[in-house]
Amino acid sequence: MNLHALRVFHTVAKLGSFSAAAETLFISQPAVSKALKELEYQLNIQLIERASKGKKLTLSEAGQALFEHARSIFAIEKAAIEDIKSRTGLKRGTLVIGSSTTIASYWLPPYLANFCAQYPHIKVEVQIANTAQIEHALLECTIDLALVEGTPTEPHIISKHWQNDLMSVVIPSSLKPAKNVKAWLNKQFWLLREPGSGTLEMSVKLLQQHGVTAKNSMQLGSNEAIARAVAQGMGVALLPNVVTEDLVQLGKLTRLKPQNNIELSRPLYQLHYKDRPSSHAAQAFEKSLFSE
Template identity: 40%
Template sequence: MALNLHLVRIFSVVAEQGSFSRGAQVAHISQPAVTKAIQELEKQVGIPLLERGRQGVRLTEAGQKLQEYARTIFVAESAAEEELRALRGVTGGTLRIGASLTIANYYLPPLVARFHEIYPQLSLRLMSYNTENIEQLLLDYKLDIALVEGPVHHDRIEAQKWREDELVVVAAANHPLANHKHLTAADLNEATWVVRESGSGTREVIEAALLERALHWKHTLEINSTAAIKQTVASGLGLALVSLYSAADQIAVGKLCVLPVSDLRVTRPLNSLHLKNRPLGIAARTFKKFIFEEATQ
């Protein structure tokens, strides 16, 4: 049985959109044409692929399997087109970069600016979410390359260390602990901590570090933004364990200070991610090579 890839493409759009009407809009064809295409494909494979309901469509077990393969097929098709454009000397196209928040807000902006200067014909799309969401976007084939600061949990994703990031405990300059010249983790037991949300790679690294030192935060304020965490701490509310790189500006002007906690030095790898079954396209390979070379300078 040879699958009709035109029909598979229409099926994949409907599966992504969750309805025939939205699938028709995205595919730029009529809804009756979409319905006919799905019926022909189901007849071809001999098994239902979609279940229709008032709330839209739901993939059957067979539909889920086909959609997984369809994503791989069309990603490979895009990669082949990109490689052929590169061989013709065309440097255009779009590179979709996903990054967890700390990397997107602090590490990537100067890198993206310099990369764009070298490859101005290449359109760049940068998406920033927490590590958990970036992993899912990569698994859904919605990113070409990803950069995260947290551990990776899915066996379809390959991680490669890009650079190392140091985390430090910061407080407002007028915090009661700010004048201490020597502190230990035990001195922080009663502190209020300003922390990232669950699903954040930063939070996962911090929780592991605190657990290793038998330190448990008792009072927390949860904020899903490193920038907002720094501002909150600088305003006098609690402590935070943040990337030294991300806090350097506010440390330099005296809004934040680094507490000298002798037994709480935390470092973490910043990782480049890609799918194991998906070769990087020429644009993603070029960007990865560029940021790795920049990290060594």
């Protein structure tokens, strides 16, 4: 198989555009079309559904299968290049970590500080997004590993339990719950994260396990925004304790005691793309995550 043609196909499929692929690969659009035609001729199968003007480009069933293989092939290629570059005792290279907002704000900093002190010549970047966006970045090989709250939905992503994050239902300190807390919570206005957030996924699951449904709700884009909105009396929320600690200490939020003294918690996961071998820098950072 012609690897150049495969790379062209992979780029077209990823970007969804012949012109965007041509610009990315620094070749002409006719060259892109020629490479794809040659690949389809070589494989004797149609890979891309030629969309009519104004409609989005789509892959055929065979094209989608080939795209998955191509993504793995170029992930291994990238890992090989990084591996060769890193064979200097971790004295050079780049490590890109994907992280959800809460982990990046509260859990990740001490690990970053220790890693950067130990390997000062490794350039470290942190990309912050919700769990769904992090998964996509892993598959596109734009990050090396990830730390998130939610469990992955993609079969090509491997997850490893990292640690647990305690959570509590928080209410404005001026608000007093009724004796029947469960019934009272079912009537409250809930502040929730956006779709794709690991916090939203886990919050809904934990609430349902305790017989609570957030029927009336509003979505906000960060846990910090939700915590401050609750402090202003806008509603109630289920949030990580690390997020609400300062507002609880200031007397602006009250944590409800867990029912039957069963603490609420969510698992935090470390993720990586199984078809991409880890670089030396990624292996060293992953080791530091589980060394305690």
